[in-house]
Amino acid sequence: MKKLARDLKKGDRINLAGEVCVIENIEISDIGKHGKRKVRIEARKQNKELVVIIRPEDYPFEVE
Secondary structure, rough: OOHHHHHHHHOOEEEEEEEEEEEEEEEOOOOOOOOOOEEEEEEEEEOEEEEEEEEEEEOOOEEE
């Protein structure tokens, strides 16, 4: 199932490059000069590595 970046919540499990990550923190910025808000996602891989992803609010993520 796909979810847009703006609809993700803390604790959601997303698929990043074939690895399942759990979202630990999510922040949505104000509208920037390109007309879209950005979403900053901090997610933890299963090996405990922290990954930070910044995407536009309408970017689709695969959710487990």
